[in-house]
Amino acid sequence: MSELARILLVEDDPRDVELTMTALGEYNLANEVVIARDGEKALDYLYCRGEFSARSNDNPAVMLLDLKLPKVDGLQVLQQIRSDERLKLVPVVVLTSSREEKDMVRSYKLGVNAYVVKPVDFHEFVNAIKELGVFWAVINEPPPGSVKKAP
Amino acid sequence: MTIHLAEGPTPVRRNPARWNLDLQKGRLPIRYGFSVVCVAVALGAALTSQYYGFRGVELAAFDLAIVVITWYARAGPSALAVVLSSACFNYFFTEPLYTFEVSREDLPYFFLFAGSATIIAWFVAVRRRIENDLRDARDHLQLEVEQRKRREDEILKLNNELVKRARELETSNNELESFAYSVSHDLRAPLRHVVGYSELLQKQASTLLDEKSRRFIHTILESAKRMGNLIDDLLAFSRIGRAETKNAVVSLDQLVKEVVAEIGRDARGRDIVWKIHPLPVCYGDRSMLRLVIFNLLSNAVKFTRVRTQAEIEISCVDQENEVEVSVRDNGAGFDMQYVDKLFGVFQRLHLPEEFEGTGIGLATVRRIIHRHGGEVRAQGGVDQGATLYFSLPKAQDAAERTANTL
Numbered sequence: 001m002s003e004l005a006r007i008l009l010v011e012d013d014p015r016d017v018e019l020t021m022t023a024l025g026e027y028n029l030a031n032e033v034v035i036a037r038d039g040e041k042a043l044d045y046l047y048c049r050g051e052f053s054a055r056s057n058d059n060p061a062v063m064l065l066d067l068k069l070p071k072v073d074g075l076q077v078l079q080q081i082r083s084d085e086r087l088k089l090v091p092v093v094v095l096t097s098s099r100e101e102k103d104m105v106r107s108y109k110l111g112v113n114a115y116v117v118k119p120v121d122f123h124e125f126v127n128a129i130k131e132l133g134v135f136w137a138v139i140n141e142p143p144p145g146s147v148k149k150a151p
Numbered sequence: 152m153t154i155h156l157a158e159g160p161t162p163v164r165r166n167p168a169r170w171n172l173d174l175q176k177g178r179l180p181i182r183y184g185f186s187v188v189c190v191a192v193a194l195g196a197a198l199t200s201q202y203y204g205f206r207g208v209e210l211a212a213f214d215l216a217i218v219v220i221t222w223y224a225r226a227g228p229s230a231l232a233v234v235l236s237s238a239c240f241n242y243f244f245t246e247p248l249y250t251f252e253v254s255r256e257d258l259p260y261f262f263l264f265a266g267s268a269t270i271i272a273w274f275v276a277v278r279r280r281i282e283n284d285l286r287d288a289r290d291h292l293q294l295e296v297e298q299r300k301r302r303e304d305e306i307l308k309l310n311n312e313l314v315k316r317a318r319e320l321e322t323s324n325n326e327l328e329s330f331a332y333s334v335s336h337d338l339r340a341p342l343r344h345v346v347g348y349s350e351l352l353q354k355q356a357s358t359l360l361d362e363k364s365r366r367f368i369h370t371i372l373e374s375a376k377r378m379g380n381l382i383d384d385l386l387a388f389s390r391i392g393r394a395e396t397k398n399a400v401v402s403l404d405q406l407v408k409e410v411v412a413e414i415g416r417d418a419r420g421r422d423i424v425w426k427i428h429p430l431p432v433c434y435g436d437r438s439m440l441r442l443v444i445f446n447l448l449s450n451a452v453k454f455t456r457v458r459t460q461a462e463i464e465i466s467c468v469d470q471e472n473e474v475e476v477s478v479r480d481n482g483a484g485f486d487m488q489y490v491d492k493l494f495g496v497f498q499r500l501h502l503p504e505e506f507e508g509t510g511i512g513l514a515t516v517r518r519i520i521h522r523h524g525g526e527v528r529a530q531g532g533v534d535q536g537a538t539l540y541f542s543l544p545k546a547q548d549a550a551e552r553t554a555n556t557l
């Protein structure tokens with residue numbers, strides 16, 4: 001897995017990771033993804049520490065963030081990066097199973113860029129992931145300091 | 152004389168007023184004996200002072216005795232005291248001495264004594280009575296204060312219990328909420344995986360699989376989707392119970408119009424005759440009431456699918472404090488025997504291949520209407536259509552009724 005990529009996927013469930021990667025693979029975006037399996041790893045990546053201490057410190061073009069994570073949960077990660085001057089511009093898309101209004105409101109209050117409920121239906125799921133990947137990693141112009149598109 | 156306001160049992164016992172109360176309650180011989188003893192003491196004192204050359208003390212001594220007797224032993228003994236002290240006065244202190252005869256010149260003097268003694272006794276008795284009344288009033292007040300205090304204690308106790316109960320309820324509500332939350336979050340994920348991997352399998356191996364295997368996969372997918380719908384419906388249903396209602400004046404006319412337009416779009420190609428009578432204005436949560444109307448009307452549309460021409464009639468009966476809205480259709484109807492099950496969660500009266508649905512619609516209707524302080528009922532027959540009724544409090548008294556039920 002490349003240590004420098006446009007999409008940071010924060011997801012603890014290996015099956016969800018596989019399904020997401022399958023969906024992204026259909027648009028050849030799979031090698032643009034770095035996977036963090038919990039909130040702590042995600043923060044390690046963003047802060048270039050721990051196992052990611054060697055990477056260049058460009059920010060990802062988008063972070064796909066699950067809310068329910070081991071150790072540091074998604075909302076805490078969100079809060080942390082929104083309060084950090086260097087990271088606060090990173091586009092964050094919450095990608096969660098929770099349709100709870102409470103989660104939605106808190107995420108938006110913390111300044112999330114989009115909130116996506118993972119559809120149960122696989123086609124819808126694949127479409128949602130593909131559209132997210134294409135939009136945020138290809139169409140959208142990320143803020144300065146983000147990983148550049150591969151030439 | 153002062154009235155001692157007792158603050159507890161011990162000071163009361165030491166109180167002289169209480170002591171004389173005991174005497175007053177005493178038996179007759181004690182009180183009359185007390186009278187005789189007092190007069191005797193007064194006589195003794197008068198004689199002693201006379202012996203030592205003090206004159207004119209006797210009147211004061213007897214008056215004092217009468218006062219004391221009237222004070223402590225009430226009317227009867229005090230009359231006896233007046234008589235006795237008059238006699239003693241006559242016998243020992245008026246000329247001729249040591250006889251009960253009264254000389255002519257001493258007669259007014261004697262009457263004066265008897266009269267003054269009577270007046271004193273009368274005054275003391277009146278005062279006594281007033282004092283008794285006051286004491287009674289005080290006792291009464293004290294009793295009332297005690298009762299009030301007891302009641303206050305009771306209220307306080309009940310209040311504490313209520314606070315405790317409220318806290319327990321809050322805890323269980325929170326638990327329920329976190330339960331619903333984890334259902335929402337954790338139950339959906341494996342389901343998504345079942346669907347996802349089945350789809351992948353279907354895609355990967357569709358050419359290798361025979362017809363039967365493909366049907367199996369299809370069934371797995373259908374079931375998983377159905378379970379997804381069930382979970383979503385259940386979560387929506389539990390959310391209705393937890394959500395705060397935002398009450399406002401709602402025009403049912405307007406709601407029905409909106410919902411009919413929405414359902415009409417989905418039911419294009421069907422022949423549906425809508426009969427909509429004028430409906431009143433209600434007080435409630437608009438989006439919840441909209442869900443009620445939506446569920447009832449979409450049910451009506453769904454169950455009239457068996458008819459070439461569907462008839463759906465929405466009308467309302469104006470009652471004293473509430474309005475009852477009814478939705479009547481000429482659809483498949485139901486057996487009145489199972490009317491109790493109609494509003495239950497996940498209760499269905501038809502086979503899934505006849506009519507789709509999870510069986511949460513009418514349960515949601517009932518829950519919302521109950522939260523608004525209303526009632527639901529249904530009437531129908533197999534193949535004779537169904538009529539569903541819901542009542543809502545009228546706009547003017549709705550505010551307090553919902554406040555009571557929420």
